[in-house]
Structure formats: C-alpha cells, structure tokens
Amino acid sequence: MGTSFGRGGATTFQQDLANSDCIVIQGSNMAECHPVGFRWAMEAKRRGATLIHVDPRFTRTSAMADIHVPIRAGSxxxxxxxxxxxxxxxxxxxxxxxxxxxxxxxxxEDDFADTEDLDGLFSGWNAEKGGYDIASWQYRGTTVTSAAGNLEAIADIGQAQAGEGEPTAPAGAEKTDPTLQHPRCVFQVLKRHFARYTPEMVEEICGIPPDLFLKVA
Known part of the structure; x- marks a missing residue:
C-alpha cells in the first residue's frame, strides 16, 4: 500500500497539538482513524482548548468535540x-x-484579473490549450519564464500552483506595501476574492446556519 499510494505524513509533531488553544478537525474521523494522534487533541481539550469537528457525519470524533458542524459533503x-x-x-x-x-x-501586475472580473476565470486562460498563461499573475518587478527556458509560459492549474516558473529578477525586486493597503497587493486581492463568502452564502452552499458558522469563526 505504501509503495502504491504513499504514506501519510504530518507537517509537525502531533504531540504539539496538546499546546493548542483551538483544534479544527475537518473531514476526518480522527478519534477512530487516528487514535494515537487523537490522544494529543484530547490532551489539549483537557487543558482548556476548544475542539471543533466539521464533518457530514456524527462520529466518535463529533461526540468528543465541543462543537460539531454538520456540513454538506463536497462543500x-x-x-x-x-x-x-x-x-x-x-x-x-x-x-x-x-x-x-x-x-x-x-x-x-496590473494585468491580473480575478474570477469576479472574468466570469469565473482568472486572467490568462487559453481555451484552446486548456491552461493558463501565467504572465499576468506575477509580482510587479519580476518576469517569469517557463521551467524549460524561454518557451511559452503556459501552465495548467497544477503546474502554476507548483511554481514551475522561476523569477528572472533578483530576489527582493518585488514591489511591496507593508501597510497591506495597496489595491494590487496580494492581501487586498485575497480580500476581494473571498468577500463573496458571507455567512449567508456559507449557509446556502454548506447548509450551516449563520449562528453556528459564526460560533466557529
């Protein structure tokens, strides 16, 4: 199994869960599927942490959690x-x-456009090739070429997220705004992108009442 599908790995020591103030378990029945790791979540709860379980089913993990959030599968x-x-x-x-x-x-870059501007697509979509030209996604002050050299910088979504393009400008050449107020800084782009996800939209898509959602948030 490990050879075919790989082995699960954590990004930190599971023991560190015991130091948490709040733990959100989403899409996992940790109590039954990962009982050794779950002991540290329970230790955190014993120390006063809030344990939240987001899952369509009510399981043993839900029973041990402070809050169970039933959510529609896939949302x-x-x-x-x-x-x-x-x-x-x-x-x-x-x-x-x-x-x-x-x-x-x-x-x-000023050329970048988000999904609300382009009817669900990001800028650079190439319908014929079924992928994105990522030139407009770059930091101002840098240029990106494909990993293969000066070939056309076309990448599918997975390649773009994996960062296959490499900046040709020296490190630190990007323009920044430490106040996070510039309308083209990543923070503001992110803020605009997620502005649509109101508690009402979450309720419509996920079936989670706004009061329960806000309790988790």
Missing amino acids: DIAFLGGIVRYIIENERYFEEYVVNYTNAPIII
Missing part, C-alpha cells in the same frame, strides 16, 4: 472561504507574521 471550500473572509474582515490574523513571512504585501 468544504465554501466553508473555509467563509472562515478566510471572517478572519480578514475582523482582523483576526497575526499581522506581523502576515507582513513579514507571507507574500501578502507584494504587489502584483
């Missing part, structure tokens, strides 16, 4: 979009970290 992205919107709108993010350790303050 997780809309739920998470609502969480992102709430965090941004209510300034619940760690600003120092966002400014210094993410791409949020970097300004992107």
